Amino acid sequence: MAVAYRTCPLCEATCGLTMEVDAAAHTVTKVRGDEEDVFSRGFLCPKGVSLKELHDDPDRLRTPLVHGREATWDEAFAVIAERLPAIVREHGPNAVAAYIGNPAAHSLAFLLYGRVLLKALGTRNVFSASTVDQYPKQAAAALMFGSGSSVPVPDLDRTSYLLCLGANPLASNGSLMTAPDARGRLRAIRERGGRVVVVDPRRSRTAKEADEHLAIRPGTDPLLLFALVHVIAEEGLVDLGACEGIADGLDELLHAAQAFAPEAVTAATGLEAATIRRVARELAAADRAAVYGRIGTTTQAFGGVASWLVDALNAITGNLDREGGAMFPRPAAGSSNTKGEPGRGRGARLGRWESRVRGLGEVFGELPVACLAEEIDTPGEGQVRALLTIAGNPVISTPNSGRLDAALEQLDFMVSIDLYRNETTRHADVVLPAPSPLEKGHFDLALYGFAVRNVANWSPAVLPRPEGMPDEWQTVLRLLGVVTGQGPAADVAAIDDFIAAEAVRREVADPHSPLHGREAEDVLAELAPRVGPERLLDLMLRSGPYGLTLADLEAAPHGVDLGPLEPRLPEVLRTPLGRVDLAPAPLLAQVEAVRALADAPAPDMVLIGRRHLRSNNSWMHNLPMLVRGPQQCTLHVHPEDAARLGLEDGRAAAVSSRVGRVEATVEVTEDIRPGVVSLPHGWGHDAEGARMAVAATVAGTNSNVLADEELVEPLTGTAVLNGIPVEVAPVRAAEPAAVG
Ligand SMILES: Nc1nc2c(c(=O)[nH]1)N[C@H]1C(S)=C(S)[C@@H](COP(=O)(O)OP(=O)(O)OC[C@H]3O[C@@H](n4cnc5c(=O)[nH]c(N)nc54)[C@H](O)[C@@H]3O)O[C@H]1N2
Ligand SMILES: Nc1nc2c(c(=O)[nH]1)N[C@H]1C(S)=C(S)[C@@H](COP(=O)(O)OP(=O)(O)OC[C@H]3O[C@@H](n4cnc5c(=O)[nH]c(N)nc54)[C@H](O)[C@@H]3O)O[C@H]1N2
Ligand code: SF4
């Protein structure tokens, strides 16, 4: 029995796993936490263990599907080559849309070759899970610091005060904060005498472990954050710390906060003015504090403003870029804030084009996924007629799922790269399977840029790919071959060589690269005989801030520890002036609208989401060990609301919004604020034509049937998934059962 070490690719925590490999049976027999992993030190969660079940899952696709029937790779590509280029020829490149899902953020194939494919497609209709997720945070970071990669992360291991809004790391294992064993790290804050304060409409697992829980009304975080700024300004507690002398906009920020006295936001937020004042003082007084906001604060009506104010607060309490505060990681393979001239750059460019139907602005090269359905189902010049999905399940994950589900039926052609035939890929003409996660090499290129410690860990594939199964990057490049007119059987190796040569050429030509001035041939020779993602990763490591090589990482199967986060201002900046912008104009422009929120009448009931430790968005519900036990997809209702609305624990409730209606089982719990109900996303596995037998037995309800695609955050068009106005009523037994 061989042993393999591998980074778990399932969430952002990047845990090191130890696997016992049974090569003869082409599987692993045991998965444990790797105690020697430099970052996770043996920690793992139940999902990590489930990688074995995922690998063995009989429903996981091993062969391409053409119109639902198993086909060879050549047959599948012949169909793609016949249909896709014809649509582009007839209707232009924008007639093809692409949707990139969350696992692509963990996939070297997509991280390294995806942009090339999308560029070759030449379409403006690129969508991703980022506009139902973190783009408000990245856009705010881009406006403040010049790059969407420059998201400050809480220096968890050294802070003594954490103000955590809209995140539940004990369930999610942390996000835009790569920190294996978040629970242990949070406990350690308290053990060293620090304090953790959680702001969440629910008493989440994280809130239960905190010193204090503030049960805010959904969608009102910007009011709370402005009130905190207000108190800090009023009491003369502003301390710019590392931003001193390099920041603009302080006066505008403090001026904007004047209208948000704690007393003025109490009614809307549901938080006492005295509490807000105390938290502001604690934050200013703590020697090392960090404010951290995650998905509860980004997927809300003013998620951009909330994201901005989180870091504005870090800055004005002297905690930005200081040890134990909110810091900028420096990843080994580099990122946009380690490239180019240190301290200066092009800055944020948002809204370079608009969506055809609703005119929503571009963000980081994409359009908001809240407008995908209308781009497909609204006729006219530029209508989307074909769709490529990569590692995504938008039918479950994006707003007004009912409309998108229907729209996909109208497409002329759809191709998906995925592990399953699910609610989305059942619509595809061609599904191309990705190898099992154990059959691919792994390096968390994107996530190390958000890690609470600088680390790098390369995992080679644990198992060889089965005969005939291409690696995922090869499939992406074969598609690129089709898109660039090379037909269904392009020379993938030659395309890869071309891409690598281009990458090297750019690197040696870049005056700020450590490889500047080298002969391209020599660099390529050093990278040989590697090909594919390994060659590109090796190049990125060599040209990255530590000058590592992939061989260095191969020699360190438990990872390379590059140390705690270090101050990076002003070198990290990529703004045109080389300064921090504490009051970006596009966000200042929203202040009046945020003000109005303070006096707006509250809807009777609003819907929010939540995450469960054993779940991972929509796609791991076919694994028996994760879905065993009590039903996860229940509607949390406060006892007062249950009594008022006549809802009973364990009975069905009908939840309706402007766009849809679902039924869900009620779970009455004190752990949610009155006036708020919570339903997790990612469920609703009862679609006809999907091939996920276990998931179908625990189908649950798709909460995004209720999410209104018209409700979007103004800066990035990110969908409002928290704080959706809904009506909730009991479903009486006499009524015929309605379908969600
Ligand atoms: N209401 C509500 N909706 C939400 C959220 C919420 O909090 N509330 N959260 C949002 C967030 S944060 C996210 S990230 C999105 C997720 O949205 P999506 O990314 O669209 O959905 P996932 O459920 O992650 O689906 C991932 C798909 O990738 C496939 N897959 C898994 N691994 C691989 C692989 O290695 N290669 C390939 N090719 N395919 C693979 C899976 O089979 C699955 O089909 O959902 C969003 N939707
Ligand atoms: N187990 C598990 N882990 C995951 C995932 C998963 O599906 N399951 N998904 C992964 C992905 S793709 C992501 S993006 C991350 C997300 O990671 P997190 O951001 O930590 O996500 P959640 O656990 O959903 O925590 C969000 C919290 O926000 C609260 N909330 C809702 N509305 C509001 C509001 O208006 N204001 C405030 N202050 N709070 C609000 C919710 O009650 C919830 O507790 O998790 C990742 N990890
Ligand atoms: S916490 Fe995330 S990375 Fe760690 S084992 Fe669980 S799913 Fe994998």
Ligand SMILES: [Mo]
């Ligand atoms: Mo996400």
